[in-house]
Amino acid sequence: MADGAVETDKSYQESIDKGLNDTYESIKDNRESFDFAKDNIIIFSDQHRGARDGADDFLGCEKAYNASLGYYLETGYTLIILGDAEDLWECRPGPVVKAYKDTLSLEAEFLKQNRYYRIYGNHDDYWEKKGAIDKYLMPEITTQSTPIYRGMIIFHNGNPLGVKILLVHGHQGTFDSDQLGPISKVLVRYGWRNIQRLLKIRSTTPAKDASLKSMHDMAMYSWALDRCKNGDKLILIAGHTHLPVFASRNYVGKIESELKTLQDDLLKLRTKGGADVDDLVRKVAEKRAELEFIKAKGESSGISMEKPCYFNTGCCSYSDAI
Numbered sequence: 620m621a622d623g624a625v626e627t628d629k630s631y632q633e634s635i636d637k638g639l640n641d642t643y644e645s646i647k648d649n650r651e652s653f654d655f656a657k658d659n660i661i662i663f664s665d666q667h668r669g670a671r672d673g674a675d676d677f678l679g680c681e682k683a684y685n686a687s688l689g690y691y692l693e694t695g696y697t698l699i700i701l702g703d704a705e706d707l708w709e710c711r712p713g714p715v716v717k718a719y720k721d722t723l724s725l726e727a728e729f730l731k732q733n734r735y736y737r738i739y740g741n742h743d744d745y746w747e748k749k750g751a752i753d754k755y756l757m758p759e760i761t762t763q764s765t766p767i768y769r770g771m772i773i774f775h776n777g778n779p780l781g782v783k784i785l786l787v788h789g790h791q792g793t794f795d796s797d798q799l800g801p802i803s804k805v806l807v808r809y810g811w812r813n814i815q816r817l818l819k820i821r822s823t824t825p826a827k828d829a830s831l832k833s834m835h836d837m838a839m840y841s842w843a844l845d846r847c848k849n850g851d852k853l854i855l856i857a858g859h860t861h862l863p864v865f866a867s868r869n870y871v872g873k874i875e876s877e878l879k880t881l882q883d884d885l886l887k888l889r890t891k892g893g894a895d896v897d898d899l900v901r902k903v904a905e906k907r908a909e910l911e912f913i914k915a916k917g918e919s920s921g922i923s924m925e926k927p928c929y930f931n932t933g934c935c936s937y938s939d940a941i
């Protein structure tokens with residue numbers, strides 16, 4: 620078990636394993652090669668764009684997001700959108716597309732330059748049907764149609780090391796997605812979701828529940844680690860939890876580990892005796908303040924996993940865009 624690991628329920632893990640295995644199998648041929656020494660890629664997920672009402676999570680993020688798109692557009696980056704770009708559980712597609720025409724037009728500029736890929740999540744799986752994309756998304760923004768994938772694999776040109784990066788939204792295996800057949804999906808979308816909206820019942824999804832977030836992160840990490848241990852050189856990049864994870868460490872995990880290093884340094888300095896410790900005490904105190912600040916913001920507990928085979932893109936739902 621990794622440091623700071625969160626116990627994962629066995630049946631939950633099995634469900635996530637199955638969901639990710641099924642998706643991985645089904646998208647194995649959807650591969651793109653890049654020259655990672657030259658090609659820059661930016662991945663955003665979980666914008667949850669709505670209709671500019673009180674329930675619209677993207678509203679506060681719009682300025683920072685559009686500014687970053689402008690920056691990455693001019694600097695030649697390839698843009699990958701990793702799911703839940705629109706919240707089509709809360710809104711109909713037409714009004715959302717209309718509300719964010721400028722943002723979508725910016726995304727379309729990447730598409731025109733063949734620097735755009737898009738993967739759907741659970742909140743925008745409406746786009747799995749090409750007809751829906753052509754009807755709502757494309758005509759408003761561009762005449763160029765683009766597929767929106769279930770997932771994709773990217774790798775370095777020629778793949779000399781055999782390393783693959785799997786890109787999926789990360790909802791695979793959860794109740795809201797792969798466990799539902801097409802009929803159930805329709806019932807959920809048009810039945811349960813309406814009741815939920817009316818009665819303001821909150822979904823228990825990883826994006827909203829801190830302990831589930833950590834459990835879900837651990838489940839996705841464990842799946843990727845298992846694949847690696849079985850000889851598949853795989854790095855998993857997902858979104859969905861709204862919790863950024865870089866090289867298998869979340870933000871809290873990163874700050875906790877930096878704090879521990881500073882505290883150890885301080886202890887060593889004090890043991891030696893005589894040295895001026897004030898500067899280091901201040902650094903420890905500032906790091907502790909940073910940790911308590913992000914914990915109070917609702918970030919879940921520290922995750923620090925043993926192998927850097929899992930990354931999470933976080934979300935685009937805050938004014939600072941993370």
Ligand SMILES: [Mn+2]
Nearest residue numbers: 703740741859
């Ligand atoms: Mn999601």
